[in-house]
Amino acid sequence: MAHKVVNIFFTEWYNILKITQMNEMTIETLAKKRGRPVAFDYETALEKAMHVFWQHGYEGASMSTLMSAMNMNKASIYAAYGSKEALFKKALERYVQGPASFLAASLAQPTAVAVVQLMLSQAAQMLADQSHPVGCLVTQGALACSAESAEIKTLLGGYRQTLERQLAQRFARAVSEQDLVATADPVILAKLVMTVHQGMAVQAASGATQAELFNVATMATQCIAQVYTLKASA
Amino acid sequence: MAHKVVNIFFTEWYNILKITQMNEMTIETLAKKRGRPVAFDYETALEKAMHVFWQHGYEGASMSTLMSAMNMNKASIYAAYGSKEALFKKALERYVQGPASFLAASLAQPTAVAVVQLMLSQAAQMLADQSHPVGCLVTQGALACSAESAEIKTLLGGYRQTLERQLAQRFARAVSEQDLVATADPVILAKLVMTVHQGMAVQAASGATQAELFNVATMATQCIAQVYTLKASA
DNA sequence: ATTATTAAATACCAATCGGTAAACAAATAC
DNA sequence: GTATTTGTTTACCGATTGGTATTTAATAAT
Structure with a gap:
């Protein structure tokens, strides 16, 4: 008893x-x-699923592709993760906190230019890294997503907006710290940096190399630094 | 007789x-x-098809969606345009020579900065124009295109590369004309401008307004102008 | 009016989509 | 050993995919 x-x-x-x-x-x-x-490793299979979504987008990733990549039966996937949508959400979370974690981490840099420089240079390295699918899962999903899966679209849009808002707040702080010139608009600047990042994701998906993206990132960073910085930086 | x-x-x-x-x-x-x-207008129906591909990408545009948009029977579409792939190619040609013609046209501007300024500002206006699908058909198709339709991917990539090469040549001319500083790398600069444009396309697809994109375009142009221009421009 | 010619519409094709119910397999609890 | 619990596998579901063969409709030529 x-x-x-x-x-x-x-x-x-x-x-x-x-x-x-x-x-x-x-x-x-x-x-x-x-x-x-269980005959599979939850996290390993999720990693594989993340790669499939990364490469094909949400709708472009078929269950059969996921099955063979995860080395799991379809019913087993549903039993373990719930649904395709739930699986994508888990894969997205893993992506954001893993390969894409450098984006949020860059905000901690001491100066605005350092934030941009780290963010874009790391993006160049990561987006064209051949050890995993090229491009950005979030950007990929943003475009390759029709109206029928509106929830996924909202989810991805929300992630992008959150990052953009955090970046704008970081730039606003930089203006108040006289790190950026007073005429710099933090909101527009944040949107510009996000735009460059998303453009780099498109370039990466189209086959751009790490070196090419790094050159683009460096040039973009230098332009912004030279125009909006008060103190001279490296 | x-x-x-x-x-x-x-x-x-x-x-x-x-x-x-x-x-x-x-x-x-x-x-x-x-x-x-014939009970339909060839060009009008093609325009409708272009809009469908513009909004959903090549693979995301289903035949049933195309049918209802073009107001044509499926068999009639095949009889008139050949196949889905052929229809997309015709729609792409119409897009490039229509709504996206400003890209190539911008190259004729007298200065490099004027080229960038016109290209990006027109892009801001066009990409978020509510009178047709938002975003860029080429960028949309570049990401929302799996491996099975490799020919489409190659086609779209080729268009982008051609434009980027023309832009690089235009910037090289600007350097030789002492319009841009000698230290400016035309190839990287061209890739940066293309990257911003593609990023703007992603932003537009995500709901950015014309005003927001115009601000981004203006800021990007000013940065480039201030860093790489010899003579002072407007 | 009949025939030839062209296009539109209906019905259909195999394949695939996301998702699930039922049968089967492997472990522990008793 | 038997029952129970849990996971995997097989087979299947209706719906949709791109694509086509066949039938029907509308015109001009005879």
């Missing part, structure tokens, strides 16, 4: 820990799951 | 004229076509 209670306790504890994303292996030794064990 | 010969002559003449795009109405009074008359 006491044994059963303990087991139930461990099982529930296990589920809670699973939800809170803690390490499962340390727990499985305490409370083993009952049914047939 | 002689009458029949004359009629055959007119019929063949009519077909030749049709191929060479001359005015059909003036000929139809001379040699009427025999069978059931």
